[in-house]
Amino acid sequence: MEPEKERLRPRVPKKRPSEEESETMPPEFRKEPEDHIQFETIRKNYAQETSIVLGFSFVIVGLLGFVIPYFLNFHLSYTNNIIHVVTGTLALWFGFDRNITAKRFCYIAGAFYAVLGLLGFVAGTPGIASVANPVEDRFLWRFIPEVLEFGTTDHAIHLLVGITFLLAAIMKFTVKVPKEGY
Known part of the structure; x- marks a missing residue:
């Protein structure tokens, strides 16, 4: 019943403030045409977004x-x-x-994981893991035997994560935002 009353109520057009009224209004309530707004270009990178997404991924996998x-x-x-x-x-x-x-973290974490992935392929030897996943692996790297061992899948993921972190720190995009004071 209520929506029907709303529909039947006559619509009153909104009154726009005249120029005199808008001059007496505080500046934060005045609407100015967008032609007068000056924009500045800010260069940003993808470091924060990547850190958040990969951070959640690391916590979940852990x-x-x-x-x-x-x-x-x-x-x-x-x-x-x-x-x-x-x-x-x-x-x-x-x-x-x-x-x-976030950018600094991406550089450090990216370099660490990229080197870890490369070292895994270089130092890895054929063998069977003694922890977590006891299957034969072509590039098994026993970093700390029976405590911390990495296989081919681990090396590939470490390389991918390292490259992703490094790209996030390097790649930039621009955003136009209104300058302060306008």
């Missing part, structure tokens, strides 16, 4: 590793899971912080 140590053919040992949760928490911390700190 927590899932405690329950499913064979998740997606990774070698998710107890130590590896703790490292993932800590890395994810740091990525979230810096991702929600300022852009420059």
Whole structure:
């Protein structure tokens, strides 16, 4: 019944303030044409967004590793899971912080994971893992034997994550925002 009353009520056109009235209004309530607004271009990068997305991913994989140590053919040992949760928490911390700190984190984490992935392929030897996922692997790297071991899937993911972090720190885009004071 109420919507019907609203529909039947006569519509009164909204009154626009005249020029005299708008001059007496405080400046924050005056509507000025957008032609007079000056914009500035700000260069940003993808570091914050990437840190947040990968941070959540690291935390989820780290927590899932405690329950499913064979998740997606990774070698998710107890130590590896703790490292993932800590890395994810740091990525979230810096991702929600300022852009420059997220960018620095992306450079450091990107370099670390890219080198870790490359070292895994270089130092890896054929073998069977003794922790988490006991299957034969062509590039098994026993970083700390029976505690922290990485396989081919781990190396590929480390390389991908490292490259993603580095690209996020390097790539830039521009945003037009109104200048302050207008």
